Amino acid sequence: MLIKTSEFIISAVKREQYPTDNRVEIAFVGRSNVGKSSIINALTNRKKLAKVSQTPGKTRLINFFLINNDFHLVDLPGYGYAKVSKKEQASWGKTIETYLHGREELKRVVLLVDSRHKPTADDITMFEWIKHYGYDVIVVATKKDKLSNNDLRKSEKLIRDTLKLTSEDKLYFFSSLNKKGRDELIDNLFGDLASEE
Structure with a gap:
């Protein structure tokens, strides 16, 4: 599958702000x-589609991007950033949970973990x-180049051991820096859900 076009649609906090065009969401x-913003930019081949911040924990909203005028790539708020107040962490958790709860358009969730570290308690949750x-x-384990x-x-x-992945659970490694295996990863993440051209 080729990603030909990608555009930012909307940032949302509340359910009523989500797109209502019934497109498939990943x-x-x-x-x-x-490195969530970096991988989104690497996959779409757009340097600034998702904003890369020097301060982790900047994405507090749910960002919807339209890919190939076909499906939405949805960027959820990052979690587990220690320098943020417990109250703020809880509000992000609520934002994510609200989105995950009964979202019919959502067909797949890509969980990003850092390949250099053991998945955290937050990752397991x-x-x-x-x-x-x-x-x-x-x-998808990021920062493979390291x-x-x-x-x-x-x-x-x-x-695999920490997240208790089964043999059916898929795990891929990727580096947003060198983008090796980018096309293959795009096929694995989106290929079966994208409409046939």
């Missing part, structure tokens, strides 16, 4: 500093949440 979620709501989930092949194997085992 949501991206992860910790504040996992998020994975369980997605499963609880019955959505298809794919785990690991040797040997470390990659260790990281894969650690991520």
